[in-house]
Amino acid sequence: MSRIAYVNGRYLPHALAGVHVEDRGFQFADGVYEVIAVQGGRFVDEGHHLNRLDRSLTEIRMAWPMSRRSMRLVMREVIRRNRIFRRGIIYIQVTRGAAPRNFAFPASVESSLVMTARTLPPLDPAAMREGVSVIIVPDRRWPRRDIKSVSLLPNVLAKQQAVDHKAFEAWQVDDDGVITEGTSSNAWIVTAEGELVTRRADTAILSGVTRRMIMAICAEHGVTFAEKGFTVDQAKSAREAFLTSTTALVTPVVHIDGDSIGGGEIGPITERLLAFYLDHMLKPQDQYL
Ligand SMILES: Cc1ncc(COP(=O)(O)O)c(C=O)c1O
Numbered sequence: 104m105s106r107i108a109y110v111n112g113r114y115l116p117h118a119l120a121g122v123h124v125e126d127r128g129f130q131f132a133d134g135v136y137e138v139i140a141v142q143g144g145r146f147v148d149e150g151h152h153l154n155r156l157d158r159s160l161t162e163i164r165m166a167w168p169m170s171r172r173s174m175r176l177v178m179r180e181v182i183r184r185n186r187i188f189r190r191g192i193i194y195i196q197v198t199r200g201a202a203p204r205n206f207a208f209p210a211s212v213e214s215s216l217v218m219t220a221r222t223l224p225p226l227d228p229a230a231m232r233e234g235v236s237v238i239i240v241p242d243r244r245w246p247r248r249d250i251k252s253v254s255l256l257p258n259v260l261a262k263q264q265a266v267d268h269k270a271f272e273a274w275q276v277d278d279d280g281v282i283t284e285g286t287s288s289n290a291w292i293v294t295a296e297g298e299l300v301t302r303r304a305d306t307a308i309l310s311g312v313t314r315r316m317i318m319a320i321c322a323e324h325g326v327t328f329a330e331k332g333f334t335v336d337q338a339k340s341a342r343e344a345f346l347t348s349t350t351a352l353v354t355p356v357v358h359i360d361g362d363s364i365g366g367g368e369i370g371p372i373t374e375r376l377l378a379f380y381l382d383h384m385l386k387p388q389d390q391y392l
Contacts, residue, residue, distance in 0.1 A: 107184040109177055109218040114184055117219070126215055128198030131206070132254035134215070135159035136196040139178075140349050141187050141220075142384050146178070147349070149388070151312045159251045160197065164208070168197050168216035177218065185220045192350060193220040196253060223350075228381060232369045234357035235271035237346070239335050240264055242275035242283050249306045258286040272346055274338070274359070281332035283307050288348035289314040290356075292333055292341035293372050299328040313347040313380070320379045326372065335359075343370030345377075352384070353377040 108120035127133035137156045140147040153171060160167060167174070178193055185191070196217045202209035243257040261273040265286070272285040283302060284290050289311040291301040299321070304310035321328050338344060344356035344364045353376050355369040369377075 106219070106221065107181065109181050109216070111213075111215055111217070114180070120217075120219075122198075122215055122217065123201035125204055126198055126201045127209075128196065128215060128253055130204055132252065133163075134196055134198030134253045135163060135165070135251050136194065136253050137251065138349050139193050139195070140384070141182055141191040141193065142189075142226075144182075144188055145388060146193070147384050147388065148312050148316060149175070149178075151315065155251060155310070155312065156195065156197070162247070162250045163199075163252070165197065165199055165214060168214040174216075177216075181218045181220050185222070187220055187222050189222075190225055191220055191222045193218060198253070226352075226381070226384075228377070231352065231354060231377065232374070234355035234367075234369055235346075236269070236358035236361075237272045237274045237285070237344075237356050238265050238268050238270045239282075239338075239360050240273045240275055242277050244275070247306055248283070248308050249304070249310060251309060262286040270358075271354075272351075272356075276335055277307065279332075280334050282335060282338055284309065284311075285346050285348075288346040288351055288354075290338075291317075291345050291347065292338050293343035293370060294333065294337055295340045295342060297342065299326065299372055300331050300333050301328065302332045303330040311347055311349075313349055313352065316383060317347055317353065317376055317380060320376065320383060324375075324379060326375070339364070341365075343373050345373045353380045 105116040107114050108117055110120050137152045139152045198215045200212035200214045202212045240261045265273040274285055274290050275283045277283050282290050293299050302308055339359050339362045346354050355373045357364055357367045
């Protein structure tokens with residue numbers, strides 16, 4: 104069965120789905136996006152993702168392409184047409200529309216809205232517990248990383264560098280030697296002193312929805328944490344490390360630039376947070392945020 108994409112009001116087979124050659128997303132990366140997980144046929148933390156989309160749109164001075172209510176209906180239709188009954192993801196992209204190429208905003212143009220979705224294999228917690236390797240790379244992105252912009256070239260190059268080194272992710276480091284985040288995930292460690300830390304969500308990183316949910320889970324279960332930066336040395340001497348994202352959930356990091364972390368195995372705090380997060384994903388969620 105062919106996958107179906109939503110493109111500006113139409114549901115099309117992928118082979119026929121495309122945007123205008125002068126779409127500003129294609130020409131200038133003038134747009135923003137969201138990725139939302141589907142679990143058990145339901146969107147995970149949908150309200151938080153749509154709130155972040157709202158914020159991204161506001162920050163780049165773009166209006167919603169349709170009402171939030173209509174957007175939620177289209178999202179459900181995309182999931183239905185792609186037959187995602189259990190686990191999958193939906194990708195939502197909004198750009199400043201198609202107009203003759205000119206850096207300045209077009210006087211009047213309708214924004215473009217594209218959605219695609221795909222099925223993911225069932226969750227495999229045992230495989231997730233095995234952990235992944237990350238490499239350290241300089242952060243070469245613009246200073247507004249809080250906006251979920253489709254301008255992702257530095258992330259693409261850093262991720263490919265990770266793949267070239269047989270690693271799963273690249274942790275990016277700012278000019279002060281402090282780790283910002285991964286190319287598509289947030290970074291956490293349990294320091295050598297036993298403190299759970301993740302960088303504060305200012306303009307230097309994307310405020311991950313998974314990160315926020317982990318912070319809420321910590322608060323609920325009395326796990327103390329601090330929002331503060333950590334250096335590469337602190338990361339390499341950490342007791343535990345992990346990354347969080349919509350698709351990677353809570354993934355232990357067991358090697359950083361080849362140095363093993365926590366003896367190369369998932370640590371107890373990561374293990375607990377992964378279990379709590381899986382519970383969170385699997386429980387029915389408020390869909391009306
Ligand atoms: C740069 C960056 N940081 C963090 C994340 C994690 O965010 P979320 O947990 O909302 O998926 C992403 C997700 O794509 C990302 O691109």
